[in-house]
Amino acid sequence: MTTRPWVVDDDLWALIEPLRPPWPTRSPGPRPVDDRLCLQDILYVLHQDVAWQLLPLELGVGSGLTCWRRLDR
Incomplete structure (x- = not known):
């Protein structure tokens, strides 16, 4: 797996993480x-x-279905 830059940087993730x-x-x-x-x-x-x-x-996630289910959750 190749590494890629985070689209969701650390500052943005700090705001989003408590809401999940x-x-x-x-x-x-x-x-x-x-x-x-x-x-x-x-x-x-x-x-x-x-x-x-x-x-x-x-x-890196594996499948689009995984992401779709997470969005639905």
Whole structure:
């Protein structure tokens, strides 16, 4: 995986992080993807106007469905 600059810088993340809902402690399934990384990819999809299914795997989350579910949550 290649590193990429944060679109959501540390100052902006400090404002956003307290607003996100807490993750359930006993959530079924695999460990959740980092919220900050997921937000970056949500912003990518919205900015590039691409379908969730076309989110490039190189961005690091794994799938557009993961980001879509996180946005829905």
